[in-house]
Amino acid sequence: MGARWQTRGEIVRETFERDLVRAMPAPDVFIRLDDTTILAAISSTDAYSGQTRCAQVLREALQFFLGRNQDSDLSISRVSALTPNGVSADRLDPMSGPSPRSSPRSPHEAESQPAPPERWTPPLSTRRESFSFLAERDGIVGFDIGVKPVWRLDRNSVGAYAIRPVLPAPLSSFTDKDQEAIDACVADFVVPLLKEYRSEGGVFAILCPFSFATLSARSPRERLIHRCAEVLDVMRRAVVLEIGGLARGAPASRVTETLSMCRPMTRVATLSIADPSATEILSYESGADGMALDAAAFTGRQLGTAITAARRRTTNLVVHNVSRTESIDRLRALGATHVTEGWPEQECAEDTFAAAS
Numbered sequence: 001m002g003a004r005w006q007t008r009g010e011i012v013r014e015t016f017e018r019d020l021v022r023a024m025p026a027p028d029v030f031i032r033l034d035d036t037t038i039l040a041a042i043s044s045t046d047a048y049s050g051q052t053r054c055a056q057v058l059r060e061a062l063q064f065f066l067g068r069n070q071d072s073d074l075s076i077s078r079v080s081a082l083t084p085n086g087v088s089a090d091r092l093d094p095m096s097g098p099s100p101r102s103s104p105r106s107p108h109e110a111e112s113q114p115a116p117p118e119r120w121t122p123p124l125s126t127r128r129e130s131f132s133f134l135a136e137r138d139g140i141v142g143f144d145i146g147v148k149p150v151w152r153l154d155r156n157s158v159g160a161y162a163i164r165p166v167l168p169a170p171l172s173s174f175t176d177k178d179q180e181a182i183d184a185c186v187a188d189f190v191v192p193l194l195k196e197y198r199s200e201g202g203v204f205a206i207l208c209p210f211s212f213a214t215l216s217a218r219s220p221r222e223r224l225i226h227r228c229a230e231v232l233d234v235m236r237r238a239v240v241l242e243i244g245g246l247a248r249g250a251p252a253s254r255v256t257e258t259l260s261m262c263r264p265m266t267r268v269a270t271l272s273i274a275d276p277s278a279t280e281i282l283s284y285e286s287g288a289d290g291m292a293l294d295a296a297a298f299t300g301r302q303l304g305t306a307i308t309a310a311r312r313r314t315t316n317l318v319v320h321n322v323s324r325t326e327s328i329d330r331l332r333a334l335g336a337t338h339v340t341e342g343w344p345e346q347e348c349a350e351d352t353f354a355a356a357s
Helices: 002-023 047-066 107-111 176-200 218-227 229-238 252-265 276-283 300-311 328-334 350-356
Strands: 029-034 037-041 077-083 086-091 128-135 139-152 157-166 205-211 239-244 268-273 291-294 317-322 338-341
Touching: 002 029, 002 037, 002 047, 047 229, 047 252, 128 176, 139 176, 157 176, 157 317, 157 338, 176 205, 176 218, 176 229, 205 229, 218 229, 218 252, 229 239, 229 252, 239 252, 252 268, 268 276, 276 300, 291 300, 300 317, 300 328, 317 328
Parallel strands: 157 205, 205 239, 239 268, 268 291, 291 317, 317 338
Antiparallel strands: 029 037, 077 086, 128 139, 139 157, 139 338
């Protein structure tokens, strides 16, 4: 805020503290440590929910005062030690899920440890189902929805799972009504999975795509929320929302408003670009927590340019549908943080991802 901080600093701090108290009322306690740091002692909810609520309050206040809320503008940390000399804290990664305890403290806790996704029956990463809907122009359209592991490139390991529709044409080529029908199918696939996530004690993030056409309009958005009502608690804890179907000329103000409207229903809200003509959206000060690119929609040079543009706005960048001819090392060097492989129709060779691991 530059010179304005001297006159507005106190107003900013009071806003943060008031919003934190509203998000997490007593018995939670908030103590200012210095000009730009607040210590939150939270007992009304679990640690991870507390962290995500703090992050949401921080982003909303930054958007209000600065007109931006990029990841580079904020820091969320978990206190690791309290000593007479001060507070020690570890920086948290907004794209990683809540961490399970390294070891149980009691036999009861040992029994309640989360089941790894590969031990679920069937394994989470093998899920794939067929759906269909009545398109306005083309009649009945069939497509598949499945789950793909998300490789985290800095750790060379699977860090999340992504819901991936396999559509016969780009999402933005369908009418708004068609996109709402596709989103309804995605919801029907996701809801049982999130119920299973709850019962199995899942602790990882799930990337879930819904269209801008549905999420930006009040009635379609409310219908979608109603469809997911019984798992909204899990969505707020686990789902990384990917807003897709963005086309060239999408108004920046409407994109930002849609992100804001979707934050209460998911853990993280991101933008997904699958149209090279829509890469202008990567330059928006939208306040997105991250971005996703569909590699299958870009040439090699286009993809590199898009990754570079996206990295100017976010430190969290997923590249989906990476082909067997693409170099994982190149994507990492360009700034991609996460990748998913394609389906058999666009499958990457396994040794490509073995090299990453």
